[in-house]
Amino acid sequence: DVKVTQSSRYLVKRTGEKVFLECVQDMDHENMFWYRQDPGLGLRLIYFSYDVKMKEKGDIPEGYSVSREKKERFSLILESASTNQTSMYLCASSRQRINEKLFFGSGTQLSVL
C-alpha cells in the first residue's frame, strides 16, 4: 500500500513564524499535492508538483510556497504564518497518469495563535 507520511499531526505556531510542513511518499509517485481542509469548504488545492523542482499554483496559493527537491518529498512553507492559516493541511500523491486517484496523508492540524 502507498504510504504518505506527514511529519506532524498537530502543530501550534505563533503569528509571523515561518512554518514548514513536510510530506513524504514511498511509492515513487510523480504528482504531489497540498490541500487545506476547512469546515464547509471541502478540500482546496494550495500547490501541486508533477516533477522534482516543478510546482504549480492551485486555487489558494497566497501566503504559501512549496519545495520539491526530491521526488518523494514535498514541503509546504508558510513564510509568515497568520491566524487565517489555522487549518487542517493534507498532503496527497498520485501517479503520473491523468486524473489518477489520490492517496492522502493523515493530515497536520495547524493552529496559528
Added chain:
Amino acid sequence: GQQVMQIPQYQHVQEGEDFTTYCNSSTTLSNIQWYKQRPGGHPVFLIQLVKSGEVKKQKRLTFQFGEAKKNSSLHITATQTTDVGTYFCAGPSSARQLTFGSGTQLTVLP
C-alpha cells in the same frame, strides 16, 4: 473557474435508513471520483466513474454518473454505523488537478 457543488452538507439518518449525496459540476467532467473521510481520518478513494450514465456498485454503495457528465450521486442502502464520515466528490479541473466538493457529513444514529 470550475465549481463542484455537493448537497446536502449534513445528513443524519437512523441506522438502516438509506442515504444519498449529490454532486453537481458547473462544467462537463471527463470523470468523477468519490472519497470517504472517517472522523479524525483522511480522505480515502472509493471509486472513479468515467462513462456517461455509468452505475457502479460496491456492496451497499451505488455510484452514478449523469448522462451529461455534470452530476453524480452516491447512494447507501441500509446505512450502518460504519458508514459514518464525510463523503466527497471530486472532478478534474485540469489534467492533474482535482476540484473537490464541500462534502456531505453523514451521521448514523444507532
